[in-house]
Amino acid sequence: MLMKKKVAFATCVQLGLSCIEEIYRIGGNLDLLITLKDEKAKDKSGRIYLDDIATQHQVPLLKIDNINDQEVLNTLKEHQIDWLFIIGWSQIARKEVLEAPTYGCIGMHPTLLPIGRGRAAIPWAIIKGLEKTGVTMFKLDEGVDTGEIIGQGVIILDKNTTATKLYQKVNAMHITLISKYWNDIINNNITLMKQNEDDATEWPGRKPEDGEILSSMTMDEADKLVRAVTHPYPGAFFKVNDKTMRIWSATTYKDEGEIKLRDGYLVPIDYEIEGE
Template identity: 70%
Template structure:
């Protein structure tokens, strides 16, 4: 009885302080896109009641991997380090802190039904395409590989499907002719910040409106592995140059196998003839040459 009374009094204090019941928010991320959102929440005067991230030893080579210890300590936010988003300790923590909304941003593990239903109002994610186009994985590389002239970021409520939940908002991103993964990732990061800033108050005041996705427009993009970035002799110079741009930093990079080892290529030029005889390396392809301008050479095999 005393516990219930204390909870009731806390809620009265929250209502009198904010005009509405204070929403308790949690955020799960292990990548820069998520940290940028967290930083924006605090820049605009928001607050988080729980941070969730991977244990330090997990996913060390994940693109954009970050750690939340410093932010947690600076703002005195409880930090839970886990192996999997569906672990029992996550469910228990969400209940302990009476979380209303859980943001899950830049997290590769699929949230299961119990996790999705544990926060009082649900879970919110972001996907770096204009959903329902490009459901799935590797959204930044695929947007370049497919030669799109536009992509974007979608904020949506998570459900049990893969990127299928109702849409809260979107930001469109133009793709330049020579766009690289590095520059597009920066645009995607900025779009995440824009969406957080635009919809934070609606979410915390329980005024957010959602629109169902049009299944007739849905497309799915498969995951990519580092070995999918291999440059092969039968490629055209256009295909190879696009591959280099699509998987450069923060991704693992394109590579070419030689008799002596592997060339990891971060930037490159193309030519239908060897225009620079002083170039350190030229790679003969189907219709011309790929000329690496920023690269690393590894003798023998390397772990992809």
């Protein structure tokens, strides 16, 4: 008879909370929840708090500064954790954390690994004009998004895809993958597939100032940027004298418009003027 596996889950964003909710929906159970202290990462996209769900399911909740803190190692050992999910967490877990659970740690990344390792996966998929992206569930190792793959789900993109819509689809795919592989994980029945390093790409992090629309951009580049950094991200913007126009949605025209680009105009639809 298989022994019940003890599972912990570390997250501080909606993607992780959606996974936790799905685990309980399908009849699963968690033995420990880990999140950031309340005052940390308040401006992080999708930031959530686990107090309510921890209370609802009577699960111990550990609030930390860093996933590599000694307190984390001690608590994982104290609860005899077999698997640790780390999802939507920007800090890289070191070897000591990865090896603390009996069988290791599991993460998810919103690309079809090995494509798009790194940060800002949702904006980059739109900016790069990809026809498809997805979510990869994988076993964490000491690299950045380099671990062996457990499973993947494909998401189709089109010329109207926004960060808002893609985030929703990524969230739904997290739920799908958790539901699909949960029983295999807790029964130690997963099949791991190595990533093909020949196909690997790495995408750099992005900052709010990277959302600036420049007159040297083409209509296509400006359109992709607006769609890529709209909610839940800081938004694209255009500077006019001492004012900033924050643009959440827009359209492009060849002949007329408000913002002159290399080959046409950008016409803001949903926007706000800062500095007024």
